[in-house]
Amino acid sequence: MTVDFRKDFVNYEKSLNAASEDKNIRTAISRAVTSYRNTVAETLERFPHTPQLAEEVQEIKSQSMANLDNLVEQAMASVERNKGKAFYAKDHQAALEIALGIIGKGKTVVKGKSMLGEELHLREYLEDNGNEVWETDLGEFILQLRKERPMHILSPSIHVPREQVAEVFSKFFNKEVPPDIAEEVKVVREFLREKYFTADIGISGANVVAADTGAMVIIENEGNVRLATGAPPVHIVMVGVEKLVPTFQDAMKVAEVTWRYAQYGVPGYVNIVSGPSKTGDIEKVTTYGAHGPKEFYVIFVDNGRKEMAKEEKFSQALHCLRCGGCMYECPVFQVTAGHFGHTYMGGIGTIWTAFVSGGMEKAAPLVYSCLRCGRCVERCPMSINVPGMIGELRERIVYGKYED
Amino acid sequence: METKMPMVLDVISENIIKHGSPLALKGSEVASWAKGLNLPVKGELLFYTGGEYQMLPFIDSLVKTITHLDQGSKVFSMMMGARNLLNKTGFSPEKMYASVLAKDKDRYNSVCFKAAKVLKELEYEFCYSGNDELYSGALLYELGYLEDMEKYVQRVVEVIKKSGAKTIVCLSPHAAEVFKFIYPKMVKDFDFEIRTFVDLVWERREKxxxxxxxxxxxxxxxxxxxxxxxxxxxxxxxxxxxxxxxxxxxxxxxxxxxxxxxxxxxxxxxxxxxxxxxxxxxxxxxxxxxxxxxxxxxxxxxxxxxxxxxxxxxxxxxxxxxxxx
CATH class of the missing domain: 3.40.50.11810 (Rossmann fold)
Incomplete structure (x- = not known):
């Protein structure tokens, strides 16, 4: 079989060239890069123990990936012990079907931001199956209305300036929304508030999961995750297996390093959810479904991750905390944003494209647009050797040494 | 599985393998800067250019040709059909790069000359492989052609060994990188000391x-x-x-x-x-x-x-x- 990449390269080049001429992307990312570098420099100065903690986290991650099967088993048992229901999804399709099995049809779903959700095209799938789904992260909400995909993992609508937000909001809310950020935030707040309290289901991801306790740690600033996972009667967590670490203490370390490099400074909220809400206040009889959800489900998604964990040259890519720091340092990403990417973006995203979301054929042109300049490695708190992995992927592509 | 890569990758990798230069420059062209310097071919310290500075003006010309050719166009398909011809005759830089300005050629060619003069000034004695010098293959490594590189580097090492040198001084960090980190994995007993031009100048900077x-x-x-x-x-x-x-x-x-x-x-x-x-x-x-x-x-x-x-x-x-x- 022959795979001809030539057209793909041409089309990809066109999209990169177009993106590099887009003034919105250029302005937005220039601002974002400056602000990222300043905030991180300042918070690292305030919390100087961070680099050392990051080294500790590298070790935790590397042990966890070597021991992934056990961790999945342990975490599932922990969730069940906490009166939640745990599932393991081997692939993309299985993950979607499990979620749909829990949700059913005709439901209203509120959703927190999740790259795994993007990987699975979760919202579209649930909508196609007769559900109403709302993205509650402001950036994701904007993209939902614009029918676009995220251009950055943490700031998904980084490329959309306030004027364009006002335009899409005015149309959607059927009233004049001025290009004023505070006003824009307010209309969404009012709209979604009602959704949180009438939704049947809340879905979230998790930044890190402790296998010993079954604790899902979710970092956020907007407060949307708090509401989306707290108000509806059912909470579903969908999380990649690479987020697992052995203990609660480990999870705290991972979380702190994540938010520090993710420019949160100090995050507004760190949610820790381990099971359905409960009370024992009347006669010490435990009753589930107090103020929070009555039902709690966790779907651990593999979808190529375990294969990656087994590959010596690539398992380190699973250490990625999704802090997004590397993207700000990437000269290609700085001018093309998420166009240098498929679902996952930038250099590390290219590795993830090859193994998890897209496959080698989607990854090939991306693989060749990496400069291999190595600045991402300088920034990465996990020191992931992306240029080395890119080199390895190039060899596999040139000689067709891969299966898709 | 077999994969078809963009034509420019085929051209560059084949040129390196067949002609010892990514753009199929001739050894005599690559070494023309050294005329009159009478550098010995044997010595302790080998001056290595890899032809990299010399090919710079031609890269731009190649890039311009590619940029102006829509790879989806009919002309491009015709060129792809002509690949066999290219394979037999080798890539013809003379024709393709006719537009390269003489002043650019002179400037980039003279970088090697200037490097040699600076090192001479600092009283370094060195030798140079002249017309026989081969490109390090760094682009094969960079672009993923590692199987080809493994074969190719054996030829590069043969030329290097003829010099009898123990130390190689590289003008390009790309050459230094592959000599230092990649060659030892591909070549048995590759125990040369790898230095860069910057290293050598730094050591005698007081002069x-x-x-x-x-x-x-x-x-x-x-x-x-x-x-x-x-x-x-x-x-x-x-x-x-x-x-x-x-x-x-x-x-x-x-x-x-x-x-x-x-x-x-x-x-x-x-x-x-x-x-x-x-x-x-x-x-x-x-x-x-x-x-x-x-x-x-x-x-x-x-x-x-x-x-x-x-x-x-x-x-x-x-x-x-x-x-x-």
């Missing part, structure tokens, strides 16, 4: 003559700064010649890439990245940019906007100012 110049700003090459950890040395050298160094916000191991590595596949994007880096460097307050890598030199030159008065030079060219004629 350099002072240079009259306004302040300069250093563009650290990614390979040099991150892979080879050479960045302070550049500053020390400039201090020795009495030139003030201004610093760009992103420098040393945090340096911004010049865009060069994707030039052959994504020329327009590479150009945008190069232009941004030029501006970043100019924000230092100096308009005199020095680098120490052939691809950075070429990419930054390419990124310079029309009418921009900034000067971009290789460190070699700058140091040559201090060499007695």
């Amino acid at each position: 350099l003559a002072k240079i009259q110049s306004k302040s300069v700003v250093i563009h650290d090459s990614c390979r040099l700064a991150r892979e080879l950890s050479i960045h302070q040395e550049l500053r020390d050298i400039l201090e020795s010649v009495g030139v003030e160094v201004k610093e760009a916000a992103m420098n040393r191991e945090w340096t911004s890439c010049c865009g060069g590595p994707i030039k052959i596949l994504f020329p327009e994007l590479s150009h945008v990245i190069g232009g941004r880096r030029v501006n970043e460097l100019k924000e230092s307050g100096s308009e005199h940019i020095l680098t120490s890598c052939p691809y950075c030199l070429s990419a930054l030159e390419g990124g310079l906007a029309k009418g921009d008065s900034a000067v971009i030079e290789d460190l070699i060219e700058f140091l040559y100012r201090g060499v007695k004629a």
Whole structure:
């Protein structure tokens, strides 16, 4: 079989060239890069123990990936012990079907931001199956209305300036929304508030999961995750297996390093959810479904991750905390944003494209647009050797040494 | 599975394998700078150019040809049909690169000459393989042609061994990188000491003559700064010649890439990245940019906007100012 990449390269080049001429992307990312570098420099100065903690986290991650099967088993048992229901999804399709099995049809779903959700095209799938789904992260909400995909993992609508937000909001809310950020935030707040309290289901991801306790740690600033996972009667967590670490203490370390490099400074909220809400206040009889959800489900998604964990040259890519720091340092990403990417973006995203979301054929042109300049490695708190992995992927592509 | 890669990758990899040069330059062309220097072919220290500076003006020409050819077009398909012909006759730089300006050719060719003169001035004795010198194969490594590289490097090593040298001094950090990190994995007993031009100058920097110049700003090459950890040395050298160094916000191991590595596949994007880096460097307050890598030199030159008065030079060219004629 022959795979001809030539057209793909041409089309990809066109999209990169177009993106590099887009003034919105250029302005937005220039601002974002400056602000990222300043905030991180300042918070690292305030919390100087961070680099050392990051080294500790590298070790935790590397042990966890070597021991992934056990961790999945342990975490599932922990969730069940906490009166939640745990599932393991081997692939993309299985993950979607499990979620749909829990949700059913005709439901209203509120959703927190999740790259795994993007990987699975979760919202579209649930909508196609007769559900109403709302993205509650402001950036994701904007993209939902614009029918676009995220251009950055943490700031998904980084490329959309306030004027364009006002335009899409005015149309959607059927009233004049001025290009004023505070006003824009307010209309969404009012709209979604009602959704949180009438939704049947809340879905979230998790930044890190402790296998010993079954604790899902979710970092956020907007407060949307708090509401989306707290108000509806059912909470579903969908999380990649690479987020697992052995203990609660480990999870705290991972979380702190994540938010520090993710420019949160100090995050507004760190949610820790381990099971359905409960009370024992009347006669010490435990009753589930107090103020929070009555039902709690966790779907651990593999979808190529375990294969990656087994590959010596690539398992380190699973250490990625999704802090997004590397993207700000990437000269290609700085001018093309998420166009240098498929679902996952930038250099590390290219590795993830090859193994998890897209496959080698989607990854090939991306693989060749990496400069291999190595600045991402300088920034990465996990020191992931992306240029080395890119080199390895190039060899596999040139000689067709891969299966898709 | 078999994969078909963009034509430019086929051309470059085949040229390296068949002609010992990514652009199929002849040995005599690559070595023309050394005429009159009477460098010995044997010695302890081997001066290695890899033909990299010499091919810079031709890369631009190749890139221009690609940029103007829509790879989806009929003309392009016809060229693809002509691949067999190209395979038999080899790539013909003479025809394809007829548009290259003589002044560009002269400038980049003379970088090697200037490097040799600087090292002579510092009383280094070295030899040079002349017409026999082969390209290091760094692009085979860079672009993923590692199986081909493994075979190819054996030929490069044969030429190197003929010199009898123990130490290789590389002008390009890309050559130094592969000699240092890749060759030992592919070649049995590859135990040469690998140095860069910057290393050697740094060791004897006290002997350099002072240079009259306004302040300069250093563009650290990614390979040099991150892979080879050479960045302070550049500053020390400039201090020795009495030139003030201004610093760009992103420098040393945090340096911004010049865009060069994707030039052959994504020329327009590479150009945008190069232009941004030029501006970043100019924000230092100096308009005199020095680098120490052939691809950075070429990419930054390419990124310079029309009418921009900034000067971009290789460190070699700058140091040559201090060499007695």
